[in-house]
Amino acid sequence: MEITLKGDKEFDEVPSLRTKALRINLNENIYGTFAEIGAGQETVRQFFRAGGGSGTIAKAMSAYDKDFSDAIYGIEDDGRYVTEARLRKMLTHEIALIEERITRDKHPNKMFFSYANTVATIDFAKKYKGHGWVGVKYQVEPDQEYNEIILHLRFKENDARLQQETLGILGTNLIYGAFYKYNVPKKLLRYLYDHLDKDQIEIDTINFSGPVFKDVDNRLMSLQLVKNGMTDAVMFAPDGNNVLPARVLYKKNILALRGSFRPVTMVNMDMYQKSYEMFLKENRVVEKNTQVVFEITLSNLRAEGEIDEQDFMDRARLLCSLGQTVLISNFQEYYKLVEYFSQYSKNRMGLAMGVNNLIDIFDEKYYRHLSGGILEAFGKLFFKDLRVYLYPMENEDGTITTSENLKVHPRMKELYKFFKYNGKVVDITDYNPSTLSIFSRTVLKMIADGEEGWEAMLPEGVANLIKEKSLFGCETEQAFLDE
Structure with a gap:
């Protein structure tokens, strides 16, 4: 379902950050927590400043101290804090607390969410520019399973304060896009850069999951990152999932x-x-x-x-x-x-x-x-x-x-x-x-022309996969029967 507000209309120009945060705040059914580690509480600040946040913000926290953070979310196997595993633990923990503390009987229409980030900004020596993981776990219907959008970013600015502000803008764009642009993930990706320049931040990994993204192939989302100039390279593993190149x-x-x-x-x-x-x-x-x-x-x-x-x-x-x-x-x-x-x-x-x-x-x-x-x-x-x-x-x-x-x-x-x-x-x-005499273009033409013999030019199992999945326009007798 597309969440809308009465009397609201889409503008051709990019909505301001305040407009985005206010639209979230004024939706009485959106309710969740903000957990931000490493770069201040820059995202939730946008929602506080927009007004009307009391009905949206259940809790805002920043467990900066490592011992406190470990006490809340547990200790990572690798002892690190700015990791995808840490972010996922944060999202899961905070959603569990909302479900535990807010009863569905009293709030049957609430759509819960948890926004989290774990970030390292630029160091004092300016040797490492900083990076982080950002994500949101949320519902678009009260009785629906949770959806997730998780991304990795790299800062390009040389000032910690500017990086903090950039993170706050990105976080606001992410939450707004998650609720109002989820039905077109390719556009949602582009909207992450509203009020941002590609010289400020690089997004090099993103993964969508959950019921509203069941038809999304994250490899195609990776391709969009490169096409849109959000990053120079993306990587995916043999299992088909996007992975962080670093x-x-x-x-x-x-x-x-x-x-x-x-x-x-x-x-x-x-x-x-x-x-x-x-x-x-x-x-x-x-x-x-x-x-x-x-x-x-x-x-x-x-x-x-x-x-x-x-x-x-x-x-x-x-x-x-x-x-x-x-x-x-x-x-x-x-x-x-x-x-x-x-x-x-x-x-x-x-x-x-x-x-x-x-x-x-x-x-x-x-x-x-x-x-x-x-x-x-x-x-x-x-x-x-x-x-x-x-x-x-x-x-x-x-x-x-x-x-x-x-x-x-x-x-x-x-x-x-x-x-x-x-x-x-x-x-x-x-x-x-x-x-030596084998060329991809020759094989491709043979497949397109329906010629025989191309199978022997490919590694074991590849020809069968091409036929089974009708790849590269390959038409087989079975494909016609399936139609």
Whole structure:
């Protein structure tokens, strides 16, 4: 149900924070608690200042002291406080208290909610800008199960007071959107930035759950974050759920493979397996501390024009079925990807790629926007503890192109030699020759044209999944029967 107020109308312009808070306060059925840790009580302050909060705010609290916080919510296994697990405990605990203390007999029409955040603002040395978890657990009907919206943010401002104010604005937008915009989650995402600029805050993870979001795929919500410029990259795990990149990548050895994976083929998996074996033999690389990431760039998703969300989901589903962690990024240039990984880990990294990708890296046109041009980009790319694992390419005449005979622009020849002979580019030699002639675009065309034989070009189980789920427009006899 869409919650409305008598006499209320939607304005084309963005409602003020006071208007949003007042609309919540004047709805006599919305009632809940605010629990804010780490950046003041900036969200509830908006509701106090708007007026009429006595019918909405059951309790406002801020358990700053760690011992008090532990006494209320329990001790985390990792001993940390700014975590998703902590936020979920806060939301669950506060909702339980409302249910316990406010009887449904007396208040049959109340829609309970709990808003919480656990945040670390910028430190005194200004070395770490700060981040936090923010969430709301709420009902849109009194007798309905609870819904949740949980997100992770990163502050971009360099002043703690400004970060506190930004958090208060975001929290107000979240509560307002949860009650009044939940029926269109994509719009709700955009409304989170009302009265905010993307230079103030980054939202890099969000998950929706509960009855009103039963049809929401959180991977598509992740895609919206990148499309809307709210973050540069999002990640989801093999189980299909969104995960915080920082948590997955922190202090890890990282091996990344970029591709269209449309669909993922035998050559993709051969490149992954062989580069992974080589990566594990590197100094200071330990298997239990290694994370493999399959990356799809936004520019790749837009290769056919506007982003096709179903096409995106088809790729994601296949990679997840193979047990892979997927990164969707806005990094067209590889050095930006390496810079991104370097935020979370200083350990050794690897990039597995084909010959054409490496040739593109040495193309000056990608670096004209940099004051230092290609040298600046390469300083950022290869200054790190990074190695490129090059998968060979079979040419039309049957010859094989490797790092030894690939041709870059004449101006780039000496630069390429420098990195090649300093061990930054190494060939994958133990490859499977039978896979070299496989291309995703060929498989995709065969599927679209109803040709036979494409199944053998894909990893085990992938063809069956494509047929079962009718991915990439695959039409099977069973699909027609299901219709």
